[in-house]
Amino acid sequence: MRRIILLVTVGAMVVVGTLLVVSVAGAQKHPTAMAHKHPTRTVSIQNFSFKPANITIKRGTKVRWINKDSTTHTVTANKKRSFDSGRLGPGKSYTHTFKSAGKKRYHCNIHPDMRGSVVVKR
Ligand SMILES: [Cu+2]
Numbered sequence: 001m002r003r004i005i006l007l008v009t010v011g012a013m014v015v016v017g018t019l020l021v022v023s024v025a026g027a028q029k030h031p032t033a034m035a036h037k038h039p040t041r042t043v044s045i046q047n048f049s050f051k052p053a054n055i056t057i058k059r060g061t062k063v064r065w066i067n068k069d070s071t072t073h074t075v076t077a078n079k080k081r082s083f084d085s086g087r088l089g090p091g092k093s094y095t096h097t098f099k100s101a102g103k104k105r106y107h108c109n110i111h112p113d114m115r116g117s118v119v120v121k122r
């Protein structure tokens with residue numbers, strides 16, 4: 001009888017121990033996994049140009065454009081309705097998450113000489 005109690009006790013400890021290790025490992029894994037799943041790239045709008053003008057990102061990456069000029073600009077996809085910031089005043093920013101792969105060219109609607117591209121990889 002004592003032997004059975006001992007076996008049950010040891011068995012319960014193993015189960016609890018395993019659950020603890022699994023939950024700790026899961027908790028530690030989480031923040032890193034989140035950071036990798038939702039990275040953000042920043043593009044500055046400065047001196048009437050996008051910096052850097054051409055970037056390559058992974059699908060699901062957020063790109064944030066920050067207007068550092070004292071003039072209003074836009075971040076507008078060449079292909080209509082793909083993405084468009086609308087009028088972005090000085091100091092304002094615009095964020096877009098790229099969900100499909102491919103080369104996305106964009107420009108500023110107010111200053112068409114301003115061009116950039118985002119290459120989205122799978
Ligand atoms: Cu502009």
